[in-house]
Amino acid sequence: MATHLDLEEQEQLDQLRHFWNTYGTLITWLVLLVAGAFMAWNGWQYFQRDKAARASVLYDEIERSAQAGDVARIERALADMKEKFAGTAYAQQAGLLAAKTLHEKGNADASRSALAWVAEHAVDPGYQAVAKLRLAAELLEAKSYDEALKQLAGNVPKEFEALVADRKGDIHLAQGKRDEAKAEYQKAWAAFGPGTDYRRLVEIKLNAVGVDPKSLESAAAGATPAKTKP
Template sequence: MAQHLDLEEQEQIDQLKHFWNTYGTLITALLVLAFGALAAWNGYQFWQNRQAVQASALFDAIDTAAKAGDTARLEQAFGDIKDKYPSTAYAYQAGLLAGKVLFEKGQLDAAKATLGWVAEKSGDDGLAALARLRLAGVLIQQQAYDQALAQLGGSVPASFAPLVADRKGDIYLLQGKQAEAIQSFTQAYKDLDDRLEYRRLVEVKLNALGVDPQAAIPGAQS
């Protein structure tokens, strides 16, 4: 009986040896790849978290400079976050904030460059749309109306569509294109939620152009 068991054990060992001789190298290679991929993923996660922490510190510096109205410090800090951490959400948020402050301070060229960077580089459609809206505002101030319209020509998330239409209406009005302005304002009014105060502002614009949107749009309410 003991000899029979020994023979079975020997057969199992021989089968295991044969299996390992046949597939051992492949199994080892797959294990190395699996553990290597896991280590690489963990390393990438650590790197991303470290980038986010450092970018967050720079964003705080930008926020402080913005509140103080210190545009020199603001531009320096934004340059740092843009150069060192350009793929982080903090960099794009910083660009929106910096562009807003620079615009308010009358530094239009700097605001244009900053917002243009966000519009071009951000992978977030909402942030890119907001950057283009603000950039169009800068270009309006510079009387570069065609360029402003070009910034508003692409597709945007649905929530931004009425804001884009309203901004287009402002531009058309400045260009003396009243029919196009009415069309854009009407589209904005139609798309805006009737509970928003912003819709009332668009209605005032249409009224000034001799249009009653509640009459022009079936079911419209102010």
């Protein structure tokens, strides 16, 4: 004769079978999905670490080639970097380093090509802004003024706004547009913090276009609202 405890256990077993028959397939799929997602995440992390490690090795190759001044090796290594590791920070750094060395070696076209690639493909806005500023400087040197200004069009991170204004002023001055140059230098002067070396350089440029920086300081002081007494 079945005891009360046997009946309770049987009832619990029946409830468990009913629950599993109802939700078992769903639970199994959820477990498989979670396990699959976990494995995929681990695989992606491993892939990213491996990719970064291989990009690092190639960056070291570009760095050694730059130190040796081997232009051919730089161009080959940079081509490999762009093809295989374009989305990494190493690729952006490699493009800037290669451009600097290529420019120093007199290979202006290759240098501008490397900078243009970083300016277009860089994931980091800071690297992108640096590439545009350097490319604009090289185009200014080549007297390609309109192309230089195109590189500086659009938004840049706030910390680069003063540098962009200063570079635009240089380009306008080279074009003989003193008023435009003056306006950009004034923007740069206002954006740079007081006492910075770059601001002192901009002050020299302002003097060259007939603006006394002291007058800007007076105007800035006059625009500062006076503190009201409590």
